[in-house]
Amino acid sequence: MIELAENRYGKSRVRLMKVTRHAHDHDLREWTVQVLLKGDFETAHLDGDNSKILPTDTMKNTVYSLARTSKATAMEDYAKELVDFLLGRNPQVSSASVRIESTMWKRLTVDGEPHPSAFMRGSGELQTTSVERAQGGNFHILSGLDNLVLLKTANSGFEGYIKDSLTTLSETKDRLFGTAVTAEWHYTSPDLDFDAVRTNLREAMLRTFANHNSKSVQQTLYAMAESALEAVPAINEIEITMPNKHCLLVDLSRFNQDNPNEIFVPTDEPHGYIEARVRRKS
Numbered sequence: 001m002i003e004l005a006e007n008r009y010g011k012s013r014v015r016l017m018k019v020t021r022h023a024h025d026h027d028l029r030e031w032t033v034q035v036l037l038k039g040d041f042e043t044a045h046l047d048g049d050n051s052k053i054l055p056t057d058t059m060k061n062t063v064y065s066l067a068r069t070s071k072a073t074a075m076e077d078y079a080k081e082l083v084d085f086l087l088g089r090n091p092q093v094s095s096a097s098v099r100i101e102s103t104m105w106k107r108l109t110v111d112g113e114p115h116p117s118a119f120m121r122g123s124g125e126l127q128t129t130s131v132e133r134a135q136g137g138n139f140h141i142l143s144g145l146d147n148l149v150l151l152k153t154a155n156s157g158f159e160g161y162i163k164d165s166l167t168t169l170s171e172t173k174d175r176l177f178g179t180a181v182t183a184e185w186h187y188t189s190p191d192l193d194f195d196a197v198r199t200n201l202r203e204a205m206l207r208t209f210a211n212h213n214s215k216s217v218q219q220t221l222y223a224m225a226e227s228a229l230e231a232v233p234a235i236n237e238i239e240i241t242m243p244n245k246h247c248l249l250v251d252l253s254r255f256n257q258d259n260p261n262e263i264f265v266p267t268d269e270p271h272g273y274i275e276a277r278v279r280r281k282s
Ligand SMILES: O=c1[nH]c(=O)c2[nH]c(=O)[nH]c2[nH]1
Pocket: 158, 169, 215, 216, 217, 218, 244, 272
């Protein structure tokens, strides 16, 4: 005997750019949206009966139509509206989830002045949120960031680790520390000034990365998580991944040159992979 164990479906990578036209300047948002529905779709899988299937094409159209009418500025608030719109119209849906990745656009500075209608892609960093709600249930909001690429050229060392017959790594008091941060945190309230909270959290992590006297990626990751939890009472837990993007000191002695920590080879692969979930003690 075979049965349908679990299923969900929806539309992925729906790309949306929204321009909000104020009298004197414009705001720009670029969001990539994923909509996923769970529910009573057994007859579609077993019998080919599509009578309970909302087409994924309609979900895509919903993303655009709701973006037109929504007053939400934070992507978390827009995602909540989209989830409720889909649940409200589709009783066969037991839960809806919306994930949004937001691309960083920064206002262009021209002749020292912020330009009202010209923008520059900030970086490859993404701001993310996943909002889920079951029919009659509460919102579950998991926000985060991805590919926040950082590097520090001082206050990072790595010493005192295990040395065995396979060790080749030299201890160092002074190395480059490069990483691409991914973080995710769950909000304990569904009603927050999400953009302000996100800014606080991100700035707390950046400040700690910059100022921390790092004995390892692990220690700095923990300190960044701690500062995020201190800065944002509306989260109880944060998960952070920080690859160690090694920058290797080049041996210039073959050319009778010294290398006082100035010339490096940046490497992507292989890289260290450091991950931790840090939470308030209950
Ligand atoms: O900060 C570090 N943590 C490690 O676990 C590790 N391992 C390694 O080879 N280099 C580093 N650096």
